Amino acid sequence: MTAFSLNPEQIAWCAELRTLADEQLKPLAEKGEPGRVNRPLVQALGELGLLDRLFAGEGPGGSAASRTPHATSGALGLCLLRESLAHACTEAETALALQGLGAHPVAAYGSARQREQWLGPARAGHAVAAFALSEPGAGSDAAALALSAAPDGPSSWRLTGEKCWISNAPEADFYTVFARTTPGAGARGVTAFLVPADRAGLTGTPLDMLSPHPIGALAFDGVTVTGEDVIGEPDRGFRVAMTTLNRFRPSVGAFAVGMAAAALDATLAHTAERDAFGGKLKDLQAVAHQVAEMATRTEAARLMVHAAAAAYDRGEPDIAKRAAMAKLIATEAAQYVVDAAVQLHGARALQRGHLLEHLYREVRAPRIYEGASEVQRAIIAKELYAEQQPAGDSATRRAPRSATPEEPSA
Template sequence: MPAFSLDPPQTAWCAELRTLAAERLRPLAEKGEPGHVNRPLVVELGQLGLLKRLFTSGAVDLCLMRESLAYACTEAETALALQGLGAHPVHAYGTPAQRDRWLPGVIDGSAVAAFALSEPGAGSDAAALELAAEPDGPARWRLTGEKCWISNAPEADFYTVFARTTPGAGARGVTAFLVPADRPGLTGTGLDMLSPHPIGSLDLDAVPVTADDVLGEPDRGFRVAMGTLNLFRPSVGAFAVGMAQAALDATLAHTARRDAFGGKLRDLQTVAHQVAEMALRTEAARLMVYAAATAYDEQAPDVPRRAAMAKLLATETAQYVVDRAVQLHGARALRRGHLLEHLYREVRAPRVYEGASEVQRGIIAKELYADMEAGQ
């Protein structure tokens, strides 16, 4: 079983990231237009060297970045994560030409990436994809169908699009394509979401692609998708832990200074016990996240199970901690602009995207039974 602990340089780097997020990234985030890609923020992430680290370090570093940024600026964390999610398939499965064309722009923030997997009838069930890649001559296809709930759509510069090249083959008939945003037939619409991130739908009307656009191998796109998600699922947990820690610290400060019933809120046992439970769950989630990230970096065989456990526990924990924080703050936490009002909107989506909590439980159970049968 992988063990995890931060060494002093990592601890110092996390503190530096929180400071950078508060002083340099949050002001840019506050100037962004809700529901749209904040390109100045993405460029600043590139200038700080954080986007480059998406491709030069491992899962532990990714988690450290996401937790630290989330603590001080969730918008910066999300912008970083979406660049990584959209471009990781190019980095890991792309040809030299594909990498040379797109990764420099991703790293300096001038090119915005997107990961286009979900469809109206195929969200967490990636094997049920229906967007069709219809043959259009030797090593050529036309993509026709719809993608929805796509982060950075419709404003990204390129998309990793998963399409069905072999009908009726389930997960074995999906191919990943790198599709530039200016391809004929590709259009999109923004969606108004609870937390105003850039999210939209894509319509593909006979969009032309060739073998030069394939990421990995034809009919092996499910491997590209799962390889990407196994890396990013633990880091979704890190995002959640960062939000939970921010809510916990705000609650500690509030309950220590708030007068109530002849003393401070912290003096009430019911309050103190709730704060203790918030801290307990946050630390447990953090340990599971970094154990999963360490397993990924060490290429352990149980990464899918650990990644699912980390995402599940951390996102459910963050929901609990933020909700408790709101309760202990009272009405002030519901006022527009309060940190907890912001976190309350931010914390809900991670329990749904990149595989809902119910899907993570299914993965965990499947892996457990597979291990049992392999040992018999």
């Protein structure tokens, strides 16, 4: 991979974001109710212009040519944004990411009418978006989704079935919903629809999860959708889903790096001050080596995340492999770092309200959503073996990229 380092503008921007998150967003987050959409926080993200950055340079189709070449824009800018917010306020980071995940399909593939009606309010933080792909029987194998879109006229369908583990459900204002329009066609028979939350027949229930995020299940009882609700093209919705996940997957790693960095900073401060065995905790070789390992894994993860994002912005062809590697190493490293930080802090880190108690609950989910670690390894291996295949070998040619199994957002 290409060597990577941030320029002074990017470094200054990250510092500014951390300060902004600590001083303006964290107080709003602390007033929120666990498991509920924090609308004042989402609106603040919009007022501060942070939601705008999720869609800068995006146009229909999400082509590389439409991306804005700026030091703090594109996929790399998104990673810097998520890492910086996560370091100071995971709730703000999560609210921003979920808004981006739900609205990005509209930004990249939506019609002019859809963009005018929904994208503006979403960017301003006035309308909450959600990405509805996961189902009770279709998680890692998202191409197996079963929500039925049965024809109901020349250009309309009725949605029947369930979605589960949908972030921002059931409180979102609109959902990007992926449904099966052609039975038996696998990934090629899925269509993306924009479904307003008040559409007749759509109901939802909240789910009580380990992390205090707004997550719920949706039930579709003959919900009517028309050609005007289609995002992109009929039977091409899986491409919409995969494009969105590929864009956001490296930044899930950035979220994890932000949490790891926060845990590392807390550990450096604690071990330097804590008296133990006639000295400071940091003077014990076992502790010092543990901290060194935590720092090394955090930095390695950060570099892979930045490299994958930069490759996406350059339009390089192997983004699926790079994105999978970045998410895999970053989420696994963050789990290790936060767990080690809890161990070095002792019982105090287990007390409700402690930073590490909060991070310990937060850090587990990213190893599952938007592609479980096992799925990332499968993607990496598939891409590696495909690179070894002779050009033009039809017997062993790689499967279409759209057939890659993914895990939607939890």
